[in-house]
Amino acid sequence: MAPVAYAGHNAQSRRLLYGYKDPLAARDDRRATVLLMLFVAVGLHRRCLESAVGRPVDAWTVVPSTRGRADHPLPALASRIGLPHRRLIATPAADQPSDPRLVTHGRFSFDRPEDAAGRHVLIVDDTWTTGARLQSMALSLRASGAAAVTGLVLARWLSAEWPATAGYLHDTPHRDFDPRICPVSGVRCA
Numbered sequence: 271m272a273p274v275a276y277a278g279h280n281a282q283s284r285r286l287l288y289g290y291k292d293p294l295a296a297r298d299d300r301r302a303t304v305l306l307m308l309f310v311a312v313g314l315h316r317r318c319l320e321s322a323v324g325r326p327v328d329a330w331t332v333v334p335s336t337r338g339r340a341d342h343p344l345p346a347l348a349s350r351i352g353l354p355h356r357r358l359i360a361t362p363a364a365d366q367p368s369d370p371r372l373v374t375h376g377r378f379s380f381d382r383p384e385d386a387a388g389r390h391v392l393i394v395d396d397t398w399t400t401g402a403r404l405q406s407m408a409l410s411l412r413a414s415g416a417a418a419v420t421g422l423v424l425a426r427w428l429s430a431e432w433p434a435t436a437g438y439l440h441d442t443p444h445r446d447f448d449p450r451i452c453p454v455s456g457v458r459c460a
């Protein structure tokens with residue numbers, strides 16, 4: 271999983287990540303900001319995403335809303351960031367586990383699972399909280415024969431209230447977003 275940025279720990283990132291999904295965000299700069307961050311991440315670091323698994327990305331998909339949002343803006347934004355033509359459409363299963371943190375096969379299905387076979391599939395998502403949805407999708411893609419699966423996530427969510435991320439927030443001084451910092455290696459590569 272390659273995170274483009276961190277979010278959740280300050281008001282600006284919460285406004286962006288929660289707010290860009292709001293229909294009103296079509297009238298301000300939040301969707302353009304999300305588009306630009308993903309576009310630059312793929313433009314500058316595509317080779318990093320590919321060399322990490324040793325093969326080019328040749329299909330992509332988006333983690334769908336499990337809350338039934340049909341108007342989620344992420345698929346349209348992700349279709350504009352220079353990914354390959356081949357896209358798989360994912361649908362969440364009707365019976366999602368009561369514990370959303372559960373990583374399990376069968377939470378998602380794909381319109382053309384055969385398109386995953388033998389390919390390196392990039393899963394695009396906006397937020398990594400527990401990672402359960404993206405990892406569940408990766409399991410399904412692997413079961414469909416994907417040769418490799420990589421997650422490109424706009425933001426890894428941090429909270430001072432979670433032990434797993436509180437330590438990181440405490441130890442890591444604030445750093446402004448720098449698109450040259452690699453989502454794969456975490457160091458400046460571009």
Ligand SMILES: [Zn+2]
Pocket residue numbers: 314315318451452453454455459460
């Ligand atoms: Zn890079």
